[in-house]
Amino acid sequence: AKSLGKSRYALFNPDMYASALARLQLEADLRRAIEHQEFQLYYQPIVSLISGRILGFEALMRWQHPERGLVNPADFIPLAEETGLIIEMGYWALYEACRQMQVWQMTYPHNSLEKISVNLSAKQFSQPNLMAQIRHILQTTGLNPQNLALEITESVIVENADEAVAILLKLRELGIEILIDDFGTGYSSLGRLYSFPISVLKIDRSFVDPMTTNKRNLDIIEIIVALADKLGMSAIAEGVETKEQLAILRNLHCQSVQGYFFSQPLHSSEAAALIARNPQW
Numbered sequence: 001a002k003s004l005g006k007s008r009y010a011l012f013n014p015d016m017y018a019s020a021l022a023r024l025q026l027e028a029d030l031r032r033a034i035e036h037q038e039f040q041l042y043y044q045p046i047v048s049l050i051s052g053r054i055l056g057f058e059a060l061m062r063w064q065h066p067e068r069g070l071v072n073p074a075d076f077i078p079l080a081e082e083t084g085l086i087i088e089m090g091y092w093a094l095y096e097a098c099r100q101m102q103v104w105q106m107t108y109p110h111n112s113l114e115k116i117s118v119n120l121s122a123k124q125f126s127q128p129n130l131m132a133q134i135r136h137i138l139q140t141t142g143l144n145p146q147n148l149a150l151e152i153t154e155s156v157i158v159e160n161a162d163e164a165v166a167i168l169l170k171l172r173e174l175g176i177e178i179l180i181d182d183f184g185t186g187y188s189s190l191g192r193l194y195s196f197p198i199s200v201l202k203i204d205r206s207f208v209d210p211m212t213t214n215k216r217n218l219d220i221i222e223i224i225v226a227l228a229d230k231l232g233m234s235a236i237a238e239g240v241e242t243k244e245q246l247a248i249l250r251n252l253h254c255q256s257v258q259g260y261f262f263s264q265p266l267h268s269s270e271a272a273a274l275i276a277r278n279p280q281w
């Protein structure tokens with residue numbers, strides 16, 4: 001038994017030990033954060049290139065950590081997904097985003113704001129009670145389902161195939177809009193894409209970022225915009241940081257844009273101030 005113990009030790013090097021420990025600590029920390037309600041939503045405007053006005057906001061999660069300060073999703077969403085904690089966190093995010101959007105709809109009844117967009121992870125999507133939860137959230141917050149959009153990645157539909165279509169159809173029946181996030185980076189079969197009730201393709205930042213220096217990326221964006229158009233959908237380009245990118249996207253008739261050029265994700269109070277100002281680009 002002793003030698004077995006020893007050989008196990010040999011496989012378990014100190015680096016692995018350290019990272020396993022860090023993971024365990026992060027997981028415990030996440031559970032505590034859920035209990036103590038340390039998560040916040042930040043809101044990044046999505047701008048319509050047709051009206052030049054703010055069409056909606058994407059809700060993005062932040063973790064207000066007691067010692068580490070404001071933590072970005074890259075540092076906790078992956079583990080939350082692995083451990084399944086994302087289900088509870090995602091439910092909270094959906095509730096909070098709908099609640100906030102309803103407040104904005106009541107406070108600024110005449111503004112251009114139409115959609116609050118919430119990220120839905122694959123784990124949440126495959127929960128059998130997803131529809132019931134969404135109905136419950138809409139009922140409690142009083143938000144019109146037409147004001148809600150859900151962002152899913154290509155992998156969600158690829159992995160869930162037939163169930164996915166059924167769920168998406170139910171969501172659309174309710175009036176909720178479905179976006180494909182990070183489009184172009186996954187494995188959607190173009191043939192299937194046609195059969196999904198999707199309204200918007202969100203062009204991944206990895207294409208937008210180098211578009212002014214790399215012709216190939218520009219071509220890909222042009223193709224995605226044309227594809228969305230052919231399928232009766234629209235396109236949102238994410239990660240727009242410069243006026244050069246914006247000018248090209250306008251030329252390509254991309255319907256909407258999002259990125260640091262317009263605004264970083266904002267605290268709800270800053271987002272409210274922006275809505276009140278009602279800027280036009």
Ligand code: C2E
Pocket residue numbers: 044059060061072073074077086090093119120121181182205238239240241258259260261265
């Ligand atoms: P995403 O859904 O692709 O969100 C867009 C990310 O790009 C956000 O990062 C946003 O802050 C960032 N971004 C926006 N404009 C620009 C720009 O012009 N330049 C650059 N460099 N970045 C820009 P963030 O907030 O750190 O979120 C990262 C990812 O975490 C999100 O990627 C999404 O996959 C995930 N996430 C965030 N909130 C939630 C949530 O509530 N639920 C789930 N399931 N995932 C979430």
Ligand code: CA
Pocket residue numbers: 058119151181
């Ligand atoms: Ca997103």
Ligand code: CA
Pocket residue numbers: 181182202204238
């Ligand atoms: Ca995205």
Ligand code: CA
Pocket residue numbers: 182204205
């Ligand atoms: Ca992305």
